[in-house]
Amino acid sequence: MPTANEIPRGFVKGVVINFQRWTDNEFSLTIKANIAPYQAGQFTKLALPDKDGNWLRRAYSFVNSPNHSLGADIMEFLIIDVPDGNLSPNLAMLNVGDEIFVGDKASGFMTLSEIPTTVKDLWLLSTGTAIGPFLSLLAEPECKVRFENIILVHAVRTRQELVYSKLIIDLLDSYEGKLTYLPIVSREKHQDILSGRIPNLLLDGKLIAAVKVTPKTQSSFFYLCGNPAMVHDTQDVLLKLGFEKHLRRSPGHFSFENYW
Numbered sequence: 178m179p180t181a182n183e184i185p186r187g188f189v190k191g192v193v194i195n196f197q198r199w200t201d202n203e204f205s206l207t208i209k210a211n212i213a214p215y216q217a218g219q220f221t222k223l224a225l226p227d228k229d230g231n232w233l234r235r236a237y238s239f240v241n242s243p244n245h246s247l248g249a250d251i252m253e254f255l256i257i258d259v260p261d262g263n264l265s266p267n268l269a270m271l272n273v274g275d276e277i278f279v280g281d282k283a284s285g286f287m288t289l290s291e292i293p294t295t296v297k298d299l300w301l302l303s304t305g306t307a308i309g310p311f312l313s314l315l316a317e318p319e320c321k322v323r324f325e326n327i328i329l330v331h332a333v334r335t336r337q338e339l340v341y342s343k344l345i346i347d348l349l350d351s352y353e354g355k356l357t358y359l360p361i362v363s364r365e366k367h368q369d370i371l372s373g374r375i376p377n378l379l380l381d382g383k384l385i386a387a388v389k390v391t392p393k394t395q396s397s398f399f400y401l402c403g404n405p406a407m408v409h410d411t412q413d414v415l416l417k418l419g420f421e422k423h424l425r426r427s428p429g430h431f432s433f434e435n436y437w
């Protein structure tokens with residue numbers, strides 16, 4: 178492993194304090210690292226040296242709120258082990274006690290402060306591991322008081338990838354009816370789970386029927402996160418439905434973060 182003076186610029190040394198496996202290729206890492214203050218919904222970078230000593234670094238979103246009871250220096254990441262990926266297979270082999278290098282400064286604009294103050298209904302549309310930053314936002318006390326309705330959509334290939342069910346049950350309880358969780362599975366059929374892809378289900382009205390909340394241009398805001406093809410196709414549908422892309426200089430209705 179590298180020595181302290183070989184740590185890449187902008188990274189600090191952290192330690193893995195928990196490894197939770199969800200499926201054969203999906204897991205969560207909990208890391209202790211002393212990084213600069215971050216906001217719910219942001220991401221930082223994780224880095225490890227490869228076998229030749231070259232640094233591999235990639236972006237990963239916080240699953241936790243920085244304000245959680247464990248303290249901001251304890252952070253959790255939900256990660257998929259991409260077959261033939263460069264870094265993620267190495268992250269999948271980490272054990273409790275191993276060292277890992279964490280970007281000192283977080284980035285990202287998928288935060289509560291970027292949402293226009295007029296918004297009453299917040300739609301959080303995710304695929305795969307991109308539910309992570311939405312769980313981070315939902316853990317914020319501000320999120321609980323600020324919106325009338327929050328719709329958390331998690332689209333995955335198979336039912337076993339519907340991760341963090343215990344945390345989601347606790348969130349549903351704490352939001353007292355304001356939060357709706359809609360799981361979607363694309364490669365299996367289940368009687369109790371909506372089947373398909375987010376953009377098609379939004380366009381044909383099945384997603385709206387399932388959550389029983391109608392999006393409105395006056396009061397709704399969408400965050401889209403994950404697979405760039407989903408983000409692209411969902412933007413097309415939102416534009417068709419009369420919603421506009423949000424820019425700081427021109428407030429609109431949706432914003433997004435692509436994972437690759």
Ligand SMILES: Cc1cc2nc3c(=O)[nH]c(=O)nc-3n(C[C@H](O)[C@H](O)[C@H](O)COP(=O)(O)OP(=O)(O)OC[C@H]3O[C@@H](n4cnc5c(N)ncnc54)[C@H](O)[C@@H]3O)c2cc1C
Pocket residue numbers: 220235236237238239254255256257259261262263264265266305306307309434435436437
């Ligand atoms: C802002 C941002 C936040 C991110 N947050 C997360 C996160 O919280 N968890 C996470 O697992 N990844 C996240 N990623 C993706 C992550 O940075 C890496 O790209 C991923 O771990 C693959 O790295 P690799 O070196 O193993 O694969 P690479 O050799 O870099 O292969 C990249 C390929 O892997 C696939 N891929 C990458 N990420 C994913 C993913 N999340 N789900 C499905 N397929 C994927 C795509 O086909 C992509 O072309 C994020 C990316 C960005 C830009």
Ligand SMILES: NC(=O)c1ccc[n+]([C@@H]2O[C@H](COP(=O)([O-])OP(=O)(O)OC[C@H]3O[C@@H](n4cnc5c(N)ncnc54)[C@H](OP(=O)(O)O)[C@@H]3O)[C@@H](O)[C@H]2O)c1
Pocket residue numbers: 202257258259260304305306332333334335338362363364373374375376404406407408410411
């Ligand atoms: N998830 C697994 O079981 C599994 C198993 C082995 C390997 N992998 C690897 O893991 C990575 C994929 O991980 P992942 O399953 O979390 O992510 P993913 O491929 O992004 O799939 C997540 C969800 O996004 C959907 N999606 C894909 N394109 C879309 C679009 N244009 N519009 C709307 N929705 C879209 C998928 O639907 P569709 O199913 O219709 O594409 C799926 O429901 C790949 O590298 C893959 O090779 C995954």
